[in-house]
Amino acid sequence: MEISYPDEVTIAGVQEFAAPKELVFEVFTQPEHLKQTLTPFDEKIVALEFDVRPGGMYDYTFVTPDGKPYRFFGQYLEVQKSKKLISTWHFSGWDSVEAVETLDFHDLGNQTLMNYQLRFRTPEGRAHMSKVDGVEAGYLKVNEYLINLQKDNNDRRIF
Structure with missing residues (x-):
């Protein structure tokens, strides 16, 4: 993923799947x-x-190998099937930090280009996000999952 910081409140990225x-x-x-x-x-x-629909909520919690829980949650603001997802973004450890996450999906035939943007309300909120290794690793994991999912589906069609 190519990551950029176009201004003091935004993290942007481009990922191909x-x-x-x-x-x-x-x-x-x-x-x-x-x-x-x-x-x-x-x-x-x-x-x-x-609940992926405008006004629908998302909420998930994961636990790290050392037992620490982390929760992300928000509300979908816009959902355009196969084109765009816009949602609020909250992290349980940063109660005062608010952001809006936008995912734009672009057709490249058998591939997809996704533009990612996480826009914080304030520069102070953006300053909390000092690392993006989880974002980058997460999208690499999605790409590997997509490759395996298609391979599994193709293997099933052979029989």
Whole structure:
């Protein structure tokens, strides 16, 4: 993922996925896929709720190998099937930090280009996000999952 900081409140990124955008969108919105892709490292999902529609909520908690829980939650503001997801973004450890996350999906045939933006309300909120390794690792994990998902589906078609 190519990460940039276009201003003092925004983190932006571009990621290519080796799958059609309809499948990529499904992986970003369906609980059976989210359970497999939300945690970039060796964390364990212990709670997961996604209601992917404008006004719907998402809320998930994972626990790290050393036992620390982390919770992300928010509300979907805009949902355009296979095109765009916009939601509020909150992290349980940073109660005063508010952001809006935007994912734009662009068709590249059998691949998808996703533009990612996390726009914080204040520069102080953005300053909390000093590392993006989890974001980068997370999207690499999604890409690997998509490759394996397509391979598994192709293997099933052979029989």
